[in-house]
Amino acid sequence: MSDTLFDDGSEQDDIQEDVMTPAELIAKLEEAWLNEKFSPELLESRSEVVECVMEQLTHMEANLQRVKKGDAKASVHRMEIDRIRFVLSSYLRSRLQKIEKFFPHVLEREKSRGDSYPSLLSPEEFAFAKEYHANTESYLKAVALKRMPPNLQTVDMLKAVPEPCLDSFVFLRVKERQENILVEPETDDQREYVVDLEEGSQHLMRYRTIAPLVSSGAVQLI
Amino acid sequence: MTTSSGPWSDCMPASLAAREILCVVNVREKSHQTRPNQTNKMDPSEVEFLAEKETVKIIPNFSLDKIFLIGGDLGPFNPGLPVDVPVWLALNLKQRQKCRIVPPEWMEVEKLEDIREQERKEKTFTPVPSPYYMELTKLLLNHASDNIPKADEIRTLVKDIWDTRIAKLRLSTDSFISQQEAHAKLDNLTLMEINTIRAFFLDSLNCMYKLRSNLQPGSSQGQFMDY
């Protein structure tokens, strides 16, 4: 993770130690939300952002408990909390949807990753994926597979469930200027060429080409 | 006999009957669940949600100290003194008759007429006054039309601009597909504009990609293999 500030701060109650302001934190959450919504594959979990946002919300809600009813400021705070909560749950939900959609591949990747690579999933998501996999298998077994001839009683989920298509096109906005991004030809009579992605410009191109830039935060999917 | 690409460990034709049962079972079970939005799709109301973060000037009729929100500080509010707030708050205060909304400076008949002319004249997308011009027009005109002079004319102008741009968007979508292009620069397009065509466009590109990979037999991974 590029957010080194979270590496030690995420477990602690006092968020003031972080160099990131709460406003920047919310912006990070919104970035993660849109990226997750539009990327064809499951992205790395931003648990540290989620945890910090949760802390902010809990903290704010605790403060609001002490405010007396009808306070004009409190209602504004509550509206803001609702909006942040919406983004947070939409973010988590779109991750769960992708886990459901690609569960065998998500679990396979988790199994094959080396210790030096971070997990894509939060511990809760990992538990969810495992459980979803087990439930799907036992359900299919109970309603259909156990009545089939013995040689047909196993289904390879990795083959049955389509993989995410990394060749999908995505819309993106550039946050940090990038030079010499290789655009592969679409047809035989085209040639590959390079483009520079200027800061603030918007593009339509294959996700595979710019996937590393999404995880580094240099581009934002839109 | 043969091993095909099917997920059955031992793939014989009979497995296909089994596949149908599995599939139907799978579908029937899942149809009870509710899923409002799928991945890769965005609802227009979610784009509107993002637009509500834009700031707008209001003239409050109450006084209140600074509010320290998580997303930044607001205020202080003094009667008659203009102050910047996010649109979501402006609309809320307006609904409670706590303020008057000052329309953004581009939301004015003459300016919009110029933009409309420009948009009709140019072949490419011209810069828009706000990345959320459509959403803000709708939000402000629906909730604060009494604060916006010539609201009806503005509504029509913005709709004209929108229609011109969407027609261009369709033209460029078609040429992107027919030229089989690999990259397009889309500056000046707004999120709401992209969003109206997103699912259709991206799904079409995916289909085209698959049909094109047919041209290189052996390149597609799941082909019908020899043993």
Add this chain to the structure above:
Amino acid sequence: MNMQSYFPVPPGVGMEENFLSLDDILLSHERLPVRSDCAFPRLGFLEKSADTQDIAEGTKMELPLWLTKGLYEKKRKVVSVELPKVYREGWRTVFNADPNVVDLHKMGPYYYSLGSQLLHFDSPENPDIAQTLLQTFIGRFRRTMDSSQNAYNEDTSAVVERLDSLEKGLFRSGQIGLNGFQSWEKGQATQLTASSLVLNYRKRKITDIQP
């Protein structure tokens, strides 16, 4: 299947079928003209037109795609697959001239998918078939898009009924995008509606009460 509340598995489209896709299952039932290159003892029941116990070598018959794929082997002659009419040279010329005149629903409805599946069977015409499939899709794209994006309260059934199943899927996603925007514009998006889960639950409760 317009308003699905679950994730349907989309069709594979190319040479790969998606195992859990309903469209691909229907596709696998499409029949192909084949010729047996060896005798199939006691499989006469597969060939409904003749009342024999065996299928003799050289028998011409129609078999569904799934069975053909299962029987076909590149190295050993078991069955040979003939091209259905729409994929032969005569029709390919028609498609290359003007893909928009063809009623792909009548000729398909799995024109693209079945065509891609045919590439599994060795044929010298394969590259031409693949090329025609792609060019047909591109040539018809504008129409598919216009019908899905301009269909503002218009009856589009005449256009839609001539679309292949793949194009129909695209037409639907275009319509969903357009309708979503239009109902947002009219302010309908702000009205909350009960989820189908709740509605189903209520229905179930009523039936539970009834004896």
